[in-house]
Amino acid sequence: MKAPVSEQRTLLDLQAADTRIAQLAHRAKTLPQQKRLDELAAQIGAVSHRLAGTNGELEDAQLEISRVESDVEVVAARLARDRSRLETSSSTKDIQGLEHEIASLVKRQSDLEDIELAVMERMDEINSRLAVIIEEMAVLVAERDELTVSRDADLAAITSELAGVQLNRDLIAGGVGDELLALYNRQRERYGIGAALLTRGISMGSNVKLHESDLAKIRAAAPDDVVIDPDSSCILVRTEESGL
Structure with missing residues (x-):
């Protein structure tokens, strides 16, 4: 799957909102x-x-x-x-x-x-x-x-905070294409996290440094290719911090 780089990076904000929603829901229950x-x-x-x-x-x-x-x-x-x-x-x-x-x-x-x-x-x-x-x-x-x-x-x-975060989440999701958003939601529902930053060769989805063979495949991918973390199965978002 391909998606604009800007939309892929938007997934990090979307994941941050979903993480906060999950934290608030957990707090409410506990x-x-x-x-x-x-x-x-x-x-x-x-x-x-x-x-x-x-x-x-x-x-x-x-x-x-x-x-x-x-x-x-x-x-x-x-x-x-x-x-x-x-x-x-x-x-x-x-x-x-x-x-x-x-x-x-x-x-x-x-x-x-x-x-x-x-x-x-x-x-x-x-x-x-x-x-x-x-x-x-x-x-x-x-x-x-x-x-x-x-x-x-x-x-x-x-x-009250949850309502605000949910509203912000909906606004962020509105900036992501339907196909990419559907993949993100599917991965998040299945594996608990939908997208994570790749920084210095480390996936923030699994907090594990990727094998060199996996990094080589990611380096060969086009900027608009959607890359999946081989460990956590979330979407890996590449930025200047990725160390590629």
């Missing part, structure tokens, strides 16, 4: 904040699970104490009724029955109050654990929010 944000997402998920479990414990305890309090009210009402009946009863049999029932209710009331106290103590312990988990969550969320703002700012800067 922002240091993102790694920590991924870690925080896992930590927040684990803490959320603990928070849900602890809230469930608290709800269960609240339901239990509600049931106990309801039972205490029922027992207290029966005690009040039996004591009232005891005061007005004249039957020995009824009195004995009431006294026995009152004793049983007093025991039941005491047991229920013990249960109520135990549940309240458990609720205090659950609330203490809940407060620690909530504080832990607040710290993680604050760090996540701060890092998200920082990451988004960096991404915005990268996106």
